[in-house]
Amino acid sequence: MNQNILLVEPDYRSKFPPLGLLRLSTYHKSRGDAVTFVRGKDLSCRNQNWHRIYVSSMFTWELPRTVETIKYYQSSVSSVNDLIVGGVGVSLLPAYVKERTECRIITGLLDKGGELDTLGPSLLSVVPDYSLLESISYPYFPKDAYFTKITTGCIRKCKFCAVPILEPLFGFGSSLQGQLAKVIKSHGEKQNLVIMDNNILGIDDLDDIFAEIRDAGFSSKATRNKRVRSVDFNQGLDCRLIDKQKADLLGSICANPVRLAFDHDGIEKPYRAAIKRLADVGHKEFTNFLLFNFVDKPESLYRRMQVNMELNNELGVAVTAFPMRFVPMDDVNRRHISSGWTWRYLRGMQCVLLATRGIVSPNPVFFDHAFGGTLAEFLEILAMPDRYIIWRKAHETGGAEDWRKLYRKLSEEDRNDFLALLGQLNKSRNRLQEVQNLVKFRDLIEHYYPGGKTPENKAPEKILAAQGLSTGYDYEFPGLGDAPSRTDSHGTVPQHPDLDIEPGFPAGRARTQVSPLAAEAAPAP
């Protein structure tokens, strides 16, 4: 029978196309079905009967919104079995969705065939339906690129990463050549190449794989139609594996951006070595993921940012860093505060990143201004009231100066107590009262909560959220529902290889986009 199929991506912020849904589209179109793709809640689609609705899921902290979306379409199918939910979020936390909705939950990869329909194909072998992206006005990125994956799983078992759960076995998946041939046949040639492997450098036949990349038209400095082509290993490359030989391989293709993770202090040596080797083969621009709020401390984050500044200086490269806050695999609200961090420091990081648009610029002047020239300055910046961080200039001579005088007087022990108090007050439902009852820290608290209240030019929560610096910790703004939010990486690899790993602008461009503190993004106080 002719079937009407609806594919839904909940309207959380995502940049990378939902490849699972695109594969389902190809699968259903091959059966002669009619396929419609929407993001979020679409009233006219809800009013129709669908023979199947598929809802994707991504990050666990977006599961509340995903559940809302599932419920929204519940009455648009004839049987709960026809409302199918899959993807990373639900694979990590199926119980959360199961308890709240009536639908068919599919966890893990659909790589064996027969999971959806008896005799159905392995969905991983199905070419994504690139044409579906043209039916929607949402700006997915990258455009005009092949989405490929050569290996599955990862050789490592990092505790902060979802890959070992989602793809427990490491190994070769399918050849690049074969994947590209299929895409070209049904959707034509593409400009760029995205390779979504979790840890491709761990596989044995790298020479062959890189030869295939070059043969496909992506050797170093390659162009097509007079435009520069690029290869993006969008899940990042494992710096520990980059020896001379692998650096040469990477030098032989037009990799851009080159993404490396610097997840903890322990890998400083191989990280430095990798950048050096890659610089030697001609790569000058890097993007770098910095995991924080895991087992690290703010000191470690600052140290790692400084290593980047040193590398820029020594090697004449530009490393643009993206600090990524760790969120546990079972977290549905992003309020996790690790033992090495405090609420105030995390919040402070958000505010700084708001001003820098999420990046750590390789420009030393910008860096010092945003994050401080020393560790002590960094910690002091993080401790400041939100508005003093975001609108630094406007508050410098007024409040910030007074605040600093008071704050510097505190002993180390008092500082710790004070930071803890700020975390407590943030959660408090009785803040006004508590502030009024304060004796100790009364003057300092006045800078955060003038008269016990939230200051008038408080941090722009909506913009924070839209920039991905969501108000995850802030109990005062629990209504995260309508604010789109960015993804926080779990380090080297985000919760799912197919999905958004953000922000992805190449370093060269990022430098021009970054502005010193109090960027255009932040409204004037």
Added chain:
Amino acid sequence: MMTQTQEARPIFGVSVLETLTVGMYTNPLDCIRELVQNSFDSIRSAVKVGQISAKEGRIDIVLDDSRRSISVRDNGTGIPSENARARLSNVGQSLKSLEDDIGFRGIGRLHGIAYCDRLVFKTSVAGEAVASVVTFDAKGLRALMSPVERRNDTAEEILYACTDLATEPELADEHYFEATLIDVSGQVAQLLDFDEVYGYLSQVAPVDFDTAFYYATKVRKWAQNHGVEVPHASVRLKSTKKERFVFKPYKTSYKPLRDTKTEDKESERIEVTDVAFYPEDGPHCNGVWIWYSKGNLLGQIGDRNASGIRLRKQNMSVGGASRIEELIPEARFNKYFIGEVHVHSQACIPNARRDGFEDTREWAAIRDQLTAFLKEREKEVRTSSNLRSDKVGKAIRGAQITAEKILADAASGITSNQEREKLLRTLDDQKAKLDEIAPAKITEELKAAYEAALTEITEATTGVQNADFVLAQAKGQLDRKQKKLLQDVLETLRDCLPPDTFKLARDAIMARFDSKDPK
């Protein structure tokens, strides 16, 4: 009309053309229906000659809002190149048969001239390696047809001047007909609106029921058993954003038209709980058969695409719900139902606008049948409404609902004698309420319901009196003390939980024991 007599032979002036294209239909969407109708006929011929199977017939409709075009394409027989131009530009001269085909007048396909700049027909038949492309300069035609122009040309001359024929190479196996409206006027935005077109097609196109209508199987089976054919085609609508196969708009649950929804409470839904047929024992030679909904008849159905029993011939609609509503004084009663009147009498012919039937003797006879049928429906609605609204009706309905519920409860077992007494008391109360109603107040319409309620109360009473104890299921597995304890637990649960939750809990507990009804 501007008929001029330059010669002895009558001439059709240009305004005839205008009347038949620009002036013929009231709803711009009708131009899509006309094309679908032609496609459907063409598919049926292809099936008849064995070119495709009935399942393979396909009509693809594509709305392209960036190019402002609409195309309707079928995989029917197509038209041979030698007579493509003649057959496509002739007006009112169709080769189709009155009996078998849905369209037969030969005017509908030109309706699109009213709404676009160019109307293009492209067609090819199997065995010919060419496709014929006939293009109408619709914009030019409209200008020439305009009464302001006061042209003296004949309709034929003008049509000929604005038509262009070309051929293109085509695969010999291909057979299709494709009509495309190019540069659709911005004034008829609905023609490019996916939801509008979908809603329209779901009402008029010869398509199948959707899976949301559970009684589709019953209707199909009934039709099959009584030897009536309901032809249908697969129609797919596609826009740049959406894509769907078209199905009839029927479901089994609807919002009421007058939606009294408040913040915390959704209004009760109109449920379709069955379908019935007319004539019950199959369509004799009366020319029609009807399926219509049974249900709670809570109000007029809120979905305008579905509400009201409607006319169809060869499974294509004839007029909307309003056509049938003319037959009864109070049109609203039709909207309490969903349903279709399939007219299969060959002597009933849809009129040119397809908003009604030609006034033949046969149609008049059918109309009388329909009027009687609708009066019955009206009565059904009134009875059901009385049962809900007036005091007497409410008492009767209340008694019925209570009796049904208690009877079901009793069948699944009771916990204690205490519960038995409580249920009996409730039934007595209901009975007393019924007895209080003065016989004079029981109207003719409610009489049957009143009697039924009394019977149900009696049945429920007997049921409760004979009900088994739930604990009996656990016989042999519990000693007296345990039994007493369990009984206390159940009674406490019954007292503190809402009835439905209590039943869930009770059944869960009892499921641990070997029940008589292994669930």
